[in-house]
Amino acid sequence: MDLLNFRKPQRYIGNEWNVTKKDHQGRISVALIYPNLYEVGMSNVGLRIIYGALNSYDNIVCERSFLPGEDMALAIKNGEFDLFSLETKTALKKFDCLAFNLSSELNYTNFLNILSYSGVSLIACQRETQIVLAGAISNPEPLSEFVDVFFIGEFEAVIDDFVSVLSRYSAKNERLKALSEIAGFYVPKFYAVDFDGKNYIVKKNYQKANLPIKRVYVKDLNTSFYPGHWVTPNTAITHDRAQVEISRGCPNRCTFCQAQAVYHPYRERSPQRVMELIKEIYAQTGYENFSFLSLSASDYSRIEELIDLALDFFRDKQIGLSLPSLRIGDIVGKLYTKLSSIKKTSLTLAVEAADDCLRQRLNKKIDIDTLFDAAHIVKALGVKNIKTYFMFGFPDEPSDNVLRIAEFIKKLGQETHLNINASINAFIPKPFSVWENVEMADLGYLNENKNQLLQLIPRSKKRVLGVANIEQSILEAVLARGDRALSKVLMIAHKKGDNNDGDWACFSWKLWQDSFSQAGIDYEKYLKVNTENFPWSFIEVR
Amino acid sequence: MQIIKYPITVKINKSGEMIYFSQLDMVRILERALRRSGLPFYTTKGFTPRVKISFSGGLKLGVEGDIEVTFYFDELITVDRLLDRLSSQLPIGLKLIPV
Numbered sequence: 114m115d116l117l118n119f120r121k122p123q124r125y126i127g128n129e130w131n132v133t134k135k136d137h138q139g140r141i142s143v144a145l146i147y148p149n150l151y152e153v154g155m156s157n158v159g160l161r162i163i164y165g166a167l168n169s170y171d172n173i174v175c176e177r178s179f180l181p182g183e184d185m186a187l188a189i190k191n192g193e194f195d196l197f198s199l200e201t202k203t204a205l206k207k208f209d210c211l212a213f214n215l216s217s218e219l220n221y222t223n224f225l226n227i228l229s230y231s232g233v234s235l236i237a238c239q240r241e242t243q244i245v246l247a248g249a250i251s252n253p254e255p256l257s258e259f260v261d262v263f264f265i266g267e268f269e270a271v272i273d274d275f276v277s278v279l280s281r282y283s284a285k286n287e288r289l290k291a292l293s294e295i296a297g298f299y300v301p302k303f304y305a306v307d308f309d310g311k312n313y314i315v316k317k318n319y320q321k322a323n324l325p326i327k328r329v330y331v332k333d334l335n336t337s338f339y340p341g342h343w344v345t346p347n348t349a350i351t352h353d354r355a356q357v358e359i360s361r362g363c364p365n366r367c368t369f370c371q372a373q374a375v376y377h378p379y380r381e382r383s384p385q386r387v388m389e390l391i392k393e394i395y396a397q398t399g400y401e402n403f404s405f406l407s408l409s410a411s412d413y414s415r416i417e418e419l420i421d422l423a424l425d426f427f428r429d430k431q432i433g434l435s436l437p438s439l440r441i442g443d444i445v446g447k448l449y450t451k452l453s454s455i456k457k458t459s460l461t462l463a464v465e466a467a468d469d470c471l472r473q474r475l476n477k478k479i480d481i482d483t484l485f486d487a488a489h490i491v492k493a494l495g496v497k498n499i500k501t502y503f504m505f506g507f508p509d510e511p512s513d514n515v516l517r518i519a520e521f522i523k524k525l526g527q528e529t530h531l532n533i534n535a536s537i538n539a540f541i542p543k544p545f546s547v548w549e550n551v552e553m554a555d556l557g558y559l560n561e562n563k564n565q566l567l568q569l570i571p572r573s574k575k576r577v578l579g580v581a582n583i584e585q586s587i588l589e590a591v592l593a594r595g596d597r598a599l600s601k602v603l604m605i606a607h608k609k610g611d612n613n614d615g616d617w618a619c620f621s622w623k624l625w626q627d628s629f630s631q632a633g634i635d636y637e638k639y640l641k642v643n644t645e646n647f648p649w650s651f652i653e654v655r
Numbered sequence: 656m657q658i659i660k661y662p663i664t665v666k667i668n669k670s671g672e673m674i675y676f677s678q679l680d681m682v683r684i685l686e687r688a689l690r691r692s693g694l695p696f697y698t699t700k701g702f703t704p705r706v707k708i709s710f711s712g713g714l715k716l717g718v719e720g721d722i723e724v725t726f727y728f729d730e731l732i733t734v735d736r737l738l739d740r741l742s743s744q745l746p747i748g749l750k751l752i753p754v
């Protein structure tokens with residue numbers, strides 16, 4: 114295989130700074146796979162935490178793999194070779210365990226594609242020795258036929274147990290049994306699920322398996338593993354910066370938000386520990402840009418102390434810092450003078466709704482008036498771009514909702530004179546969010562609103578507008594809310610084509626419509642709320 | 656105020672796996688290596704300072720060979736010190752050669 118025959122060969126080299134290469138001989142091998150392209154997968158922090166943590170065990174060799182580009186996928190389908198790991202170019206089918214990050218529903222078909230590019234059987238019970246593990250998922254049910262074992266929660270918290278089970282047992286079924294007894298692990302074949310028209314009823318058929326499945330999380334971020342040996346790509350990736358997590362979870366409770374629930378409870382890493390990590394990661398990588406990772410940086414109770422600690426270091430080394438999701442009040446208030454001396458800051462505003470009343474119902478706290486009052490300060494700060502988020506399709510939203518969004522975006526541009534990047538999405542009632550039992554708006558309504566938005570906000574040089582593909586959002590909602598019956602639909606869709614559903618250009622709604630009808634499943638029923646519980650109700654996240 | 660910067664020009668030999676990386680990637684790789692080396696690198700002034708590295712000539716993707724690279728520093732440093740500190744920070748397939 115000559116990598117020069119493929120576009121962006123850099124994706125497949127695996128010679129990044131701080132990469133771990135070990136001999137497979139005598140070790141348990143785990144392939145850690147993000148089911149999207151290298152650039153996307155390498156931007157995921159969870160993947161890096163697990164990569165570093167697993168490789169810290171001497172008897173484990175953990176290597177990465179990603180979705181190959183279309184051209185390489187074609188070569189694989191032509192039988193030229195099987196999909197491999199980056200580090201040692203070992204065929205994925207040779208690994209003891211394939212571990213997938215399935216945080217995005219639109220990557221589900223990529224996950225199946227990767228199994229088939231690897232020459233691995235898609236159906237869990239047809240694989241004799243290899244274990245397919247999936248994590249970062251909220252509702253595992255639609256994938257229950259393909260995945261041997263799911264993990265619900267934060268993997269760092271159980272990694273010792275996981276490694277010891279793999280070390281102690283070698284037969285697949287023994288490994289699965291032992292895992293199913295550890296909190297957070299869910300082995301679908303040990304449970305039978307019935308639906309009586311109103312209720313999903315889950316019963317164990319292996320008595321020692323957990324039920325309910327309780328989400329597991331790290332208690333203390335100051336002692337939990339975080340990768341100082343940050344793998345540093347030699348080529349551009351989507352978020353090309355070192356990300357240092359300052360907190361996990363969120364103290365707010367916006368009604369539409371899934372992240373708040375599945376990263377519960379809110380925990381902070383101390384400024385001292387964050388600073389230690391910054392210094393270590395900089396020494397190991399030489400990264401020119403850092404960002405503080407957090408669902409809501411403004412809620413970090415010691416943000417001023419942290420900025421004070423970090424400022425000299427960043428200034429001295431000329432490192433850029435981006436602070437996501439800061440409150441305007443923080444930026445224009447105390448932090449203003451401090452932040453302005455760092456190379457650059459970017460500003461993200463998750464406004465979600467332009468209507469005050471709707472925003473209150475969403476429980477979204479944001480100080481919009483402060484923003485307009487202080488537009489000149491924001492500009493003086495050296496901020497060039499404002500990224501802003503909105504949603505539509507909420508239950509009982511005002512009839513002029515999208516008009517209000519359009520006016521808000523225009524006003525933001527006029528008053529700040531900054532580049533505006535607005536991202537507008539359809540509301541999806543995700544499992545475990547406060548509004549998990551709210552009906553999703555239908556395709557027609559959402560598309561109508563979308564078209565209205567596109568007309569109301571013409572693109573300009575200073576304004577980039579991204580409005581969700583509605584059909585994609587519907588699919589995302591169905592896969593997020595689905596039950597075990599959806600495995601059949603996923604299989605049919607996979608056989609119809611190996612499109613990357615996360616990519617607008619590849620996504621085909623027709624393919625999915627056909628797949629649902631071939632499976633005899635009305636997808637709309639998953640968007641309704643006429644059941645008493647949900648397919649995911651046997652999982653406790655908080 | 657006049658800003659003084661001290662240039663050093665060396666050759667870098669590109670071989671093995673590094674032939675897959677473009678000129679744009681090389682900028683990224685060398686800047687980060689330089690930052691890791693602890694040498695007193697020079698940055699451009701202004702709102703978005705950047706480490707200054709200039710190239711003369713280039714290599715096509717997939718081709719082994721030498722490129723000429725100039726690094727800039729805030730103080731005078733010797734070629735030997737550059738070679739000593741930077742070489743260990745370069746990936747396998749990039750080799751510094753004094754000119």
Ligand code: SF4
Binds near residue numbers: 367
């Ligand atoms: S939307 Fe943001 S602020 Fe609201 S609960 Fe979710 S993470 Fe927290």
